[in-house]
Amino acid sequence: MTPAVIHAASYRLDGHDPALKKTLEAAVNNLSAIVKWSFLQTGVLFLLQLLENWLEEKEVFFASFITKAVGVAWNLVTFLMLPVIMLEHNGIIRGVERSWQLFKKSWGEQVVGTVGFDLQGLIIFIPFTIAAIMLAVTMDTLQAGIYTFLGGIGLMQVISSGLHGVWQAALYHYALSKQSPADFIENDFSTAFKSKLIRHRR
Template identity: 35%
Template structure:
């Protein structure tokens, strides 16, 4: 129960930061819109090209890279804004986007690596059956946890993406315990928040009442999207706070009320 309470406290602290800069919530929205546009751009070429041919592989690689680039670009903007706020500044959408633009080389490098890893994991899952799915899931989770702080590292410390990956791994080893619980906890909170909307959609479909079903489904979709956007924003804020504590040992002022030292307890050797 203590871990659950701690996760909720961290989510509340992240929420308070978001309330101070409500415009930050637009960054995940922009990310989603841009990713959808990029995805739609590649649907036709991929559909018209043999998936086993060289053009199919090129189209798939381009899709993975551009989608990763868009998502990482806006995540970088969000982390930059969160860092500015947690450091006492007053970020704006313009300053966040500007900060992301200044890190384009790192973003491109991280997008290329992320896309490559995603493609490899997907290939393992598709070609090795049930065992491949397990291996892919475990490896994917490990990769996500170890590289969780890559974006805050290159935003705050600068440098290349390879150095950022190594630094993220080092910080993860130093504070690996409850940060995993908190990370997973954010996903659980998001799922619980989505549950009423999911149930609403199911009831709307089962009811088979024309207009009522349509309204119910629309409201449910909007609700799920809203929860996804909010949780994505909170995750970026939390990610930045985790980095600041892990790298400096100092708790950001906005997270003093949450038990940050307890949440990111150093690994016992």
């Protein structure tokens, strides 16, 4: 879903109305690279888990923190990988290099914006959790609560995936031009970055 959203959002940011046919064609044309990227991501996560287990066996302090820090760094560096695949039609190796280049141009905006979208997903999830607990208590059955909880998780995943796709497309355009896309409020990106710098200096 995310690759299709990225392509449609990018098309809209370029001033065109996204077409379902072109979006699906773009996803199909880049399917091989998308699948390879998914396998690479899974492989990286697996290797990080192996590394964490090995460090814990060696009784290395902060083993979990070390591997999670590496994982966060990897996710940040490759955050624009899907836009690079969908919009530049790059392969995996060149795509990682290109994503790293774009990351260096927009790392501040990327971090601030990604955290913001994650918080929005959490806000969407909270009401479903409360509703699930209330249903389970008032109806004296776990089934209704479980269904509501699972429905909330599914909805959160769909909305979060869509929001991340739009954000990745917008950030990709911003990294290229250093200008806020037309459909975003002027200074949305630069203001977020400046506020981050101000907090850091304090």
